[in-house]
Amino acid sequence: MALSPSFQPVLERIAADIAAAPGRGRPADYIPALAEADPRRFGMAVAEPDGTVYGVGDWQQPFSAQSITKVFTLALVLSLEGEALWEHVGREPSGNPFNSLVQLEYEHGIPRNPFINAGALVVTDRLHTLTGDACGTLREFMRAESGCPGLAFDERVAASESASGDRNAALAHFMASYRHITNPVPELLSQYFRQCALEASCADLARAAGFLARHGIRADGSALLTRIEAKRVNAVMLTCGTYDAAGDFAYRVGLPGKSGVGGGIIAVVPGRCSLCVWSPGLDERGNSVAGVAALDRFTTLTGLSVF
């Protein structure tokens, strides 16, 4: 299919092609507030580097961004302290579930990468130390990049995760014993649960990820990251963004991507566009079933992939 100057026709074709997928999989239920989501919902948005957005289905419906926020906290910390971050967290795929504890002990409390929960806790800890307000910094960044001044955290989702967040608490306490976490653990967990509870739509998240399509340049033309740093964030998304399914995601989609258990996935075609797809039914590795299918269709129909 020839690439249209507008992404609208391809989005409509994708929605038709994958119409049987929304409804498959199960919403995350280990965070009780997320279990209420309707797995038949589906939305997808594509943002061009100039901020023009195309969308289909529920593309303007806010949902819980969850782990998608980990891309933005990583970029913010890299912009503030550069390579020093990598003293506290690795950048190799873990091959384990996103909330696994097993590798941490024999790897001396250093998480494999910034996208598994342990690594994301370290990144949020750094952001909180560097700014004094990790969530406030993230919220202002997301509002500016998405162009949506009302973006906010869903405190009900944050409280629901806090009440059932024993695994994340275990990870944080364990890393604190190695001094890889420096803020008080309860304060860090509260920041992390709020961060994950950011409510945003496909349109908002596709636009907010635009700096990765623009090689590090923010919506206002200023630089968040250097071109090389933006390349590195995209590379870590490709290798680690969908956890123990990153190999299959690269095989099927061929783009840097980052999923969240709210059912969203962002993806980047460097230099061309940024995308977000949402459908709450998850596969057993925590990635949206319809979301992966839609991104697979997108790269197949347009030929836009990094390969």
Ligand code: DON
């Ligand atoms: O920490 C957690 O378990 C959630 N707040 C986020 C996990 C997540 O989104 C993993 N993504 N697929």
